[in-house]
Amino acid sequence: MKKIFYLFIICFSFQMLSAQDVKVEPPHWFANMKSQQLQLLVHAENIKDAEVKLNSDKVQLLEVHQADSPNYLFLDLKLAQTSKAYNFKIDFNLKNKEKLTYQYKVKKRQKLADEFVGFDSSDAVYLITPDRFANGNPSNDVIKGMNETKIDRADTYARHGGDIEGMIKHLDYISDMGFTAIWPSPLLENDMHHGSYHGYAMTDFYKVDPRFGDLKSYKKLAKKLHQKDMKLIMDMVANHCGSEHWWMKDLPFHDWVNFQEEFVNQKEIPLSNHRRTTNQDPYASEIDTDLNQKGWFVETMPDLNHKNPFMAKYIIQNSIWWIETLGLNGIRQDTYPYANKEFMADWAKAIMTEYPNFNIVGEEWSTNPLLVGYWQDGAENKDKYESYLKSTMDFPMQTMIVNALNEDETWGTGLVKIYEALANDFYYTNPESIMIFADNHDMSRIYTQLNEDVSKTKMALGLVLTLPRIPQIYYGTEILMDDSEKPGDHGLIRTDFPGGWASDEVNAFKGEGLSNKQKDFQSFLKRLLNYRKTSKALTEGETKHFAPFNAIYILVRTTNDEKVILFLNKNKETQKIDLSRFDELDFKGKIFKSIIDSQSFEWSQSLDLKPGLSIFTTKK
Structure with a gap:
């Protein structure tokens, strides 16, 4: 009897160990979604020829798709139309007689689709680079086994230790300043070898980077914001991933990423030509169009192939998973015009169909309002392109504000630039839904752009908060943070916020150690933001x-x-x-x-x- 018991324990342990080797994404789903369709990515060693069986009358297995790699399956499921949570078991019967089992959960939704309310012109958005904002939990600064193994605040391109808990601990400050929403740059895993603090090189689309925290802390951030009647905007990247993403070591299909053959054969990989106008240009050549859409953004960011239907479904489901998991109020989509534009329309349509009161802002870094307006939902484009995207970023107005304030008025042409830029609103389908900003995480600080002139910086911020737009302000702007030592350097643009680390001598959260000039500007912005919060004139x-x-x-x-x-x-x-x-x-x-x-x-x-x-x- 004892031998039988030990044999059972050994077999059970082997069974559980094998099951743990099965990776399924999305890791769980949600009941009562408008679409009953779900596609699961399954990754396990030699699972390609497995016989798949479900044990639930609530789920129908529509089709099993094999990949090029023997270690993947893609399962098309149809879920029951019910609001209740339920689990079901997926059995994978392998050729070697081994049986893998995955217990899949369909969770109850935390709220109805119509209750996911997006950001709009009544909001003022605070953009944060989390690694540089505040270190709320020093114990997660270095994680054993990850590729970056140190914290070095003296190195502007290394990790500095800011995290989710740091943002949570300073939500009172952000709220008291008058902001109603936060947009942190990406918080998902970036297990790259260097310079991954910014978050835009994801190595796992379903995992919070442990140096920022975990899923529990991300949910806590969302909950705390909502308790303060504030909104959370998630920074997403559909265009690319990081070169250390787990699937880059075992790509499911021969066309999972663009220029995959060059990557596999260790050849030189074509980078993007950054010719975003090929999306609208009626004369654009195929090679220019391809290099914009398919070229890698940089050498460490593989370009995802959205023409592969499994990749397209993966990215759409991943976005919906995060909306449901965190109760998001919006998405900021990075590098919007670099991805396949037909896919981006499908992506935005899927989200806005599921969440009609939601909002998405896409990054189109162009100073040409024709290009920015092209992407906004409702635009009457000559090529009949429909984007389903509510909001775009107002780089044209941002540029004109800086140029207008810096230009000498001898010929009376400076401020006219602002006047004529705003006149371009005739072209936008909904100018109030466009996001305006004085600066952001990819450009010189506004104080630097305006040659450290406080009066002009006040004019710029006053205008940003008065225009018929959704205003976004970058962390540290309120205390005149600058990058004048090396203008445009990304590491300096994303300087640590003083007071976010226990050893900091200056604490801007408490106003301690700031110069009189900084205190005055912080007070100025606080008064204006808090006035705007209750002003119908400025918001509508x-x-x-x-x-x-x-x-x-x-x-x-x-x-x-x-x-x-x-x-x-x-x-x-x-x-x-x-x-x-x-x-x-x-x-x-x-x-x-x-x-x-x-x-x-x-x-x-x-x-x-x-x-x-x-x-x-x-x-x-």
Whole structure:
């Protein structure tokens, strides 16, 4: 009897060990989705010829697909239309008589699809590079077995230790500043050998990088944000992965990634030519188009082949899995115009069909509004392309703001750039859904771009928060962080936020050790952000602006109950303005109070306008 017992234990242990060697993605799914279809990627040694059986009447196995590699299967399933959670067993009967079993869970959804509410123009988004924001849990700084093995804050391209817990511990600061949403750069595993702190070279699309935390801590971040009535935007990458991704050592199909033959045979891999205009260009050559869509972004970022239907389904399901798992409020999609544009339309459509109140913003780094507008849902494109993408990023306006503020007004052409850039809104299907910013994680800090001129930096941020847009502000902008030592250097752009590490002598979260200039700017931005949080005029009001004159630009946002007027005065002295020029606004007799300081005035004949930024409101 004892021998039989030990034999049972040995067999059971072998069975469990084998089952642990089965990798299934998505690792679980959700009940009562609009689409009942699910495709599972299964990875295990020599599983290609396995006989697959299910033991549930709630799930139907539609088809089993073999891959080119003997270590993969793809299973097409049809799930029951039920809101209740359930489990089912998948048996894999191998040719060597071994039987692998995977217990698959279909979980109850945490909320209905319509309750996934996306970010919009009522929000102000705080962009964070997590590794450089705050180290809330030093115990996860170095993880044994991962390719990067040290923390070095002196090296701007090494990991510094910031993590999810660091963001959680400072949500009060972010909320008190007046932000209503956060966008952290990617938090998924980036097990690369160097420079992976930024998060854009995923090596596992379903795993949180342990140096940032784990899935539990990511869920905690989402929960804490929602408890504060704040939103979470996830930074996703559909275009590429990291070269150390687990599947790069065993690619399922011969065309899983673009230029795969070159990679396998260790030949030189064509990189992207970055010719994003090939997406719209009626004269574009095939080779230029292919190198934009198929070329690797950099040598360590393999380009995913979305024309492979299994890859396409994988990326779409992965995005939906994260939306459900975290209760997301939005997605920021990296390198949007580098991927196959038909796939990106399918991807966005699948998400927006499942979550009609959701939002996605795509990165199109172009200063040409024609290219940015092309990607927005509802655009009447000549090629009939429909993107299903609500929001794009306003690089054209960002560029014009910097150019306008830096340009000498001798010929009166500086501020006109802002005026004419905003006039381009006629082209956008929904300008209020476009994301505007003064700077971000890929460009010089706005303070550096404006030559460390505080007055101009205030004008830039005041305009960003007043325009009919969704504003995004990069962490550290509130304390005038700069990269003037080496402008444009990505490591310096993503400098550590002071106070995020226990050893920091300066603590910007508490205002300790900041210069008077930094404290003033932090206070300025806090006042403006918190005003905007409750301002209907700035978040949904009508917009009107007036052509610049005498180096002065005026923008007005109004509702029936609230009037907000912004002045940009690039003169070095106070200017007397004849207010009769603005009689069409019907502001005569109204009392305006400054949002920034204690100044107030009654709208009558003239106004003595001080240099720089002034924003006034009728709101009491």
